Amino acid sequence: MVYKYDFLIIGSGVAGMSYALKIARAHKGRICMICKTGLEEANTAFAQGGIASVTDMEVDDFDKHIEDTMIAGDFVSDRKAVEQVVRKAPEQIKELVQWGVNFDKKQDGRFDLHREGGHSEFRILHHADDTGAEIQRGLMAAVRANPDIDIKENHFAVEIITQHHLGQEVTRRTRNIECYGAYVLNPDTQKVDTYLSKVTVMCTGGCGAVYQTTTNPVVATGDGEAMVYRAKGTVADMEFVQFHPTALFHQGETHPAFLITEAMRGYGGILRLPTGESFMEKYDKRLSLAPRDIVARAIDKEMKMHGIDHVCLDVTHKDAEETKRHFPNIYHKCLSIGIDITKEYIPVRPAAHYMCGGIKVDLDGRSSINRLYAIGECACTGLHGGNRLASNSLIEAVVYADTAAKHSLAHVDDYAFNTNVPEWNDEGTLTNEEKILITQSVKEVGEIMSNYVGIVRSDLRLKRAWTRLDLLYEETEALFKHVKASRDICELRNMINVGYLITRWAIERKECRGLHFTTDYPVHAYGQ
Numbered sequence: 428m429v430y431k432y433d434f435l436i437i438g439s440g441v442a443g444m445s446y447a448l449k450i451a452r453a454h455k456g457r458i459c460m461i462c463k464t465g466l467e468e469a470n471t472a473f474a475q476g477g478i479a480s481v482t483d484m485e486v487d488d489f490d491k492h493i494e495d496t497m498i499a500g501d502f503v504s505d506r507k508a509v510e511q512v513v514r515k516a517p518e519q520i521k522e523l524v525q526w527g528v529n530f531d532k533k534q535d536g537r538f539d540l541h542r543e544g545g546h547s548e549f550r551i552l553h554h555a556d557d558t559g560a561e562i563q564r565g566l567m568a569a570v571r572a573n574p575d576i577d578i579k580e581n582h583f584a585v586e587i588i589t590q591h592h593l594g595q596e597v598t599r600r601t602r603n604i605e606c607y608g609a610y611v612l613n614p615d616t617q618k619v620d621t622y623l624s625k626v627t628v629m630c631t632g633g634c635g636a637v638y639q640t641t642t643n644p645v646v647a648t649g650d651g652e653a654m655v656y657r658a659k660g661t662v663a664d665m666e667f668v669q670f671h672p673t674a675l676f677h678q679g680e681t682h683p684a685f686l687i688t689e690a691m692r693g694y695g696g697i698l699r700l701p702t703g704e705s706f707m708e709k710y711d712k713r714l715s716l717a718p719r720d721i722v723a724r725a726i727d728k729e730m731k732m733h734g735i736d737h738v739c740l741d742v743t744h745k746d747a748e749e750t751k752r753h754f755p756n757i758y759h760k761c762l763s764i765g766i767d768i769t770k771e772y773i774p775v776r777p778a779a780h781y782m783c784g785g786i787k788v789d790l791d792g793r794s795s796i797n798r799l800y801a802i803g804e805c806a807c808t809g810l811h812g813g814n815r816l817a818s819n820s821l822i823e824a825v826v827y828a829d830t831a832a833k834h835s836l837a838h839v840d841d842y843a844f845n846t847n848v849p850e851w852n853d854e855g856t857l858t859n860e861e862k863i864l865i866t867q868s869v870k871e872v873g874e875i876m877s878n879y880v881g882i883v884r885s886d887l888r889l890k891r892a893w894t895r896l897d898l899l900y901e902e903t904e905a906l907f908k909h910v911k912a913s914r915d916i917c918e919l920r921n922m923i924n925v926g927y928l929i930t931r932w933a934i935e936r937k938e939c940r941g942l943h944f945t946t947d948y949p950v951h952a953y954g955q
Contacts, residue, residue: 428613428620431844432459432577434835435608435622437584437651438630439466441559441821442803444566445828446628448526451575453836459577459622461584461611463631463914464646466567477553477690478523478562479546479818480516482538487548489513496819499545499718500783500812501941503664508809511790512819512826519825520552528565530554543689543817545718551690551818557756562821583612583914584650585619587627587799588848589658599659606658606799607845612912619851619912625842626835629655629786629794629801634925635683638779638881639873642674642686648918649925651805655786656924661795663807664784665925666932667942669815670882671780672722673698675773676737677764684778685760687740689817692716694753697741699772700729706738720814720942723777727882730776739772777882781820783811783942784932792831798842800835802827813941853911864906865915868899872922875899880930885946892930899923 433456436443447460460466481487492513497504524530530552531539541551554561570576588607591597597604608624634649635641656662673692674684692698692715699705710725711717717725726738742750747769751758754768761768786794786801788808794801803824810823879892900923907916936943939950 428618429623429850430459430620431623432457433625433839434458435624435627436460436630437609437628438462438632438803438805439578440630440632440803440824441562441566442824442828443628443630444570445825446630446802446832447576448566448569448573449829449832450836451573453832454575455836456625456839457577458575459579459624460570461582461609461622462578462580463583463650465580466570466578467563477541477543477551477558477818478520478821479550479816480520480552480822481513481550482517482520482552483540483549487550491547492550495545495547496810496816497812499814499816500810501814502812503667503941504812505809507790511830512808512810512823515826515829516822519822519829523562523565523825526565526569528554528562530558530561541690542693542716544692544713544716544722545816546693551693553690555753555755559821579611581614583614583917584631584654585610585612585851585912585917587629587654587658587796588621588623588845589796591658592849593845593847597659601659603797604659604795605797605845607848610851612914612917617911617913619853621848621850623844623846623848625798625839625844627799628792628831628835629799629805630803631805633782633804634922635779635781637872637876637922637926637929639877640674640682640684640776641779642671642683643779645682648921649782649805650918650921651801652782652785652928653921653924655794655796655799655801656928658796660799661787662785662928663787664812664932665782665928666936667783667811667813668779668880668929669719669781669783669942670723670777672719672726672777673740673773673775674778674780675760676776677774686780687757687773687775688754689719691740691742691754691757694750695742695745697744698722698726699739699741700733701735701737701739701772701774718814719780719817720944723882724944726775726777737774737776740775741772742768743770743772745769779877781815783807783813783815788827790830791834792827793834800831802831813943851912858911861906862915864902865919868903868919869922871895871899872919872926876926876929880926880933883944883946884933886934889930889934892926893934896923896927896930900927
């Protein structure tokens with residue numbers, strides 16, 4: 428089957444839905460959103476802490492937020508991108524509210540702002556401790572109610588379409604690579620359909636599932652980054668994988684591991700060893716409110732030094748009713764496994780959480796491939812640099828959804844559908860009866876990445892990861908050519924590609940910077 432849409436959106440998180448709503452408002456063409464699962468299952472829904480924006484101008488200002496972001500990013504961040512997001516944030520908050528998103532307010536009607544690690548002021552808007560789920564709910568209701576947006580749930584984008592599929596040789600030195608749409612797997616027919624588009628937008632989210640333990644859902648397999656890289660597009664900063672310092676430690680829960688929001692440390696939570704001894708004073712003067720990379724490395728070191736599998740977060744000194752009111756979901760989750768957080772420590776450990784790098788884009792969200800935009804976690808805008816500042820991701824997604832929508836609306840009429848694109852050819856391939864090969868390889872990718880390309884790295888570990896991933900790549904590509912396309916083998920291909928990119932970028936960075944910490948190179952102080 429061949430479908431034609433003016434705007435093809437691959438992904439369904441806050442980035443994709445915000446973009447879709449902005450395009451639909453302009454009434455300038457047909458819109459399709461491809462969702463690999465249900466519309467509701469995206470990383471957005473797992474974001475607890477909140478969304479960062481300067482709203483209280485009496486004590487806060489844009490310059491403070493910009494500086495906090497640059498410091499957290501270890502001055503790898505692109506200042507122009509930082510300024511754009513920070514200065515455009517308030518107007519995008521207003522639009523989220525107009526779309527039906529509710530943020531907690533004080534009795535006087537002002538936003539109830541939290542403070543999180545790395546922020547110099549209280550500027551985190553939130554909805555209890557499930558802000559991402561509330562934003563996802565509000566946007567889903569608006570998207571489902573809009574008749575101009577076709578939603579294709581449980582469909583899987585296999586590849587984006589470029590000149591390569593027209594028989595032309597495309598390399599990383601090829602100029603003017605163009606995207607004509609995507610090949611998409613239909614779950615009902617198990618056939619790969621052709622979706623032609625004038626504009627394609629990649630909003631596929633993160634890649635935490637390439638690690639053994641992650642706060643991301645199982646769908647976060649780095650599909651966007653992998654598809655664009657295979658199409659010879661530019662990616663950047665892939666070595667900067669953020670590990671959230673405080674995922675709930677509970678045997679068996681690894682995909683996803685339940686997140687204990689940063690706001691709990693902003694609320695006054697103290698990191699301790701299981702014995703009750705605090706330890707952050709040994710690592711940073713900001714104690715438990717230091718940026719995530721510092722806190723994650725500190726926890727990792729303490730766990731290895733003491734031979735323990737977790738540390739603890741203590742809020743027992745806080746008012747019990749206030750704790751329940753601020754963090755109802757965390758309270759009930761911990762209670763379900765026998766922990767009353769008002770009386771007992773919360774067992775926590777780091778888990779893969781966020782990719783700061785991704786598909787390289789400009790201030791309008793344009794990738795290096797013409798007619799292809801990327802927004803949300805799969806994109807590298809330059810905002811996060813070496814380490815994402817807490818709660819900057821959701822606001823980045825809606826700001827870049829806005830700039831990408833404005834740019835693509837202004838240029839969509841310049842493009843035409845490329846009707847010379849051939850349909851997907853799987854003639855001669857077989858139905859895959861060797862599922863064990865895929866499940867075992869997925870497991871191996873997680874072990875390789877966690878053991879060798881984790882919070883602390885070394886040249887020897889990275890070299891070993893490279894060698895192991897190369898073998899998995901050769902095996903998987905051979906299998907992919909032999910069998911019909913399926914979601915599981917496509918996800919495995921993407922995970923291996925992303926693991927390779929993280930490892931390669933880590934090998935090339937000969938210093939400790941931001942989230943990339945290696946035992947073979949010194950730590951430098953930047954921006955001083």
